[in-house]
Amino acid sequence: MDKKFKNRVREQFGKAALAYVNTEHFSGGADLEEAARLLKPTPEDNMLDVACGGGHTAIFFAPMVRQVVASDLTMQMLKRAQEHLSERGGVDNVIFREADAEDLPFPAGSFTLLSCRIAPHHFPDVPRALREFHRVLRRGGRMVIIDTLLPEDPEIAEFYQTMEQMRDPTHIRAFSEAEWSEMINDSELILHETKIIPKLHDFQEWAKRSGLKRDEVQKLNRYFMDAPAKVHDYFKIESFAGEVESYTDQKLLIYATRKEKEKK
Amino acid sequence: MKLNETLLKVLACPKCKSSVSPQGTVIVCEHCQLAYPLRDGIPVMLIDETRCSKKI
Numbered sequence: 234m235d236k237k238f239k240n241r242v243r244e245q246f247g248k249a250a251l252a253y254v255n256t257e258h259f260s261g262g263a264d265l266e267e268a269a270r271l272l273k274p275t276p277e278d279n280m281l282d283v284a285c286g287g288g289h290t291a292i293f294f295a296p297m298v299r300q301v302v303a304s305d306l307t308m309q310m311l312k313r314a315q316e317h318l319s320e321r322g323g324v325d326n327v328i329f330r331e332a333d334a335e336d337l338p339f340p341a342g343s344f345t346l347l348s349c350r351i352a353p354h355h356f357p358d359v360p361r362a363l364r365e366f367h368r369v370l371r372r373g374g375r376m377v378i379i380d381t382l383l384p385e386d387p388e389i390a391e392f393y394q395t396m397e398q399m400r401d402p403t404h405i406r407a408f409s410e411a412e413w414s415e416m417i418n419d420s421e422l423i424l425h426e427t428k429i430i431p432k433l434h435d436f437q438e439w440a441k442r443s444g445l446k447r448d449e450v451q452k453l454n455r456y457f458m459d460a461p462a463k464v465h466d467y468f469k470i471e472s473f474a475g476e477v478e479s480y481t482d483q484k485l486l487i488y489a490t491r492k493e494k495e496k497k
Numbered sequence: 498m499k500l501n502e503t504l505l506k507v508l509a510c511p512k513c514k515s516s517v518s519p520q521g522t523v524i525v526c527e528h529c530q531l532a533y534p535l536r537d538g539i540p541v542m543l544i545d546e547t548r549c550s551k552k553i
Binding site: 302 | 510545
């Protein structure tokens, strides 16, 4: 990953670390329940949670598996997640590593489970990250990736890309289901199932979580309010007296595995 | 904070993917000799944060 960009990611998530750790937005939800249903975690599983952020996914899965290694590019985020975990108590099988998803510091075949939730849109090179996911998974290992789905309609997709970058300049891009499918196949993982799960966002909480200042939130609010009707319909934008209250985007959940047998 | 052997088993050099071992306050790649620091007990396994252990 480009060093300059990496530093921008660290700066962005370093300043927002506490907000990410404390938010209830990531600590549960239909996507995690669905991930658990597909991954079928067992007490024998060693899990890697890539780009763990506030550690919510790792904490969710920890009681179901032997160990979770939670990695992230931002040390500030890992420290906050570690503090949160020790204050919360009850979970002692999560360990933290500062790592780049595109250059993972783990031996080949280290994990039987892998998760990466709401993060690949920050990766400059998703195919490279997927090759790393494939490498660190054991043969037959199971993987779930969850990320925001890029809308099919080009105008809605453009609105989506712009609003995400207004909120967080380290947002690179989301992908369509077809693009994900191709990238998964290219990385020699086997795609088994995809599921689209709607996610409701409280606009103010969502905008402020990334550290936006008041005038930036207002600018983003105006961008939402001025969007065409089809954007309002797609994102189910709810507003009152010119203020956006909520919107709903679509999360794509991808369940894939590494092949049991591979050609040498 | 010292890292025990079990934890090091699930750790490799992010650059060459070889085994790593603790040397004082850093984690050193046994192949390329790059040294990775620890911050608050968390290994910083980033290629651009590393130094050659021979210079330490």
